[in-house]
Amino acid sequence: MKKQKIQEVIVVEGKHDREKLLQCIDADIITSSGTHMSQEFLALCRQFHKERGLIVFTDPDGPGEMIRRRIIEEVGTTKHASLHVLQTKKKQKVGIEHADCEDIVSALQEAATFDVATESLSWHEFVDLGLTGGSNAQMRRDWLSESFKFPKSNAKTTFKYLNMMNKTVADCQAALKESTL
Incomplete structure (x- = not known):
């Protein structure tokens, strides 16, 4: 091959x-x-x-x-x-x-x-998506890391990755909707 x-x-x-x-x-x-x-x-x-x-x-x-x-x-x-x-x-x-x-x-x-160089997602939107502070925030971040192909990470680094990839609230909501969370 x-x-x-x-x-x-x-x-x-x-x-x-x-x-x-x-x-x-x-x-x-x-x-x-x-x-x-x-x-x-x-x-x-x-x-x-x-x-x-x-x-x-x-x-x-x-x-x-x-x-x-x-x-x-x-x-x-x-x-x-x-x-x-x-x-x-x-x-x-x-x-x-x-x-x-x-x-x-x-x-x-x-x-x-x-x-x-972009901020497609504000910190407030990130929090509203349940990606920090909640009981299943880590699982939600892990799902997004697998969906968008970036390394699993803490809240601050996930926030950076989502912005670097120009992901919006709608992008995150669509990916999270496919999860079993």
Whole structure:
């Protein structure tokens, strides 16, 4: 079977993630080598983003989220691919290198572009949607993360992701209506 060719440059955390992706797709992949990214690495990300586009594809954990946020701060609007923690878990370890190729290809096909300069949803609307403070707020946020393909996160970070993806109250209501909550 011929591997799918990805035009954008993909950023992953480490060499094992890179090796796994190369088993699944045909793409140029760079590694952040963890959370301590150099200015040279970030400059390279900016350059690739301008020339070909960039997809950030990090593990669904704290360090992965830190890398994602730092690249957003330094580079701006990029595409993001995400897997659910259950798709990346093997024994006690979590990482893209443990995911199935089918899940990786699907996540990359559905990569979302996060726009960092917009506010399509106010904090008041976010609260009214029951996404913070309520007994099932975390489950509602988790449902939206799966529906809109961004990492599961706390209320503040979910609010940021929804705005970066230009999601409105209507978008969130439609997604939540499909849930069993």
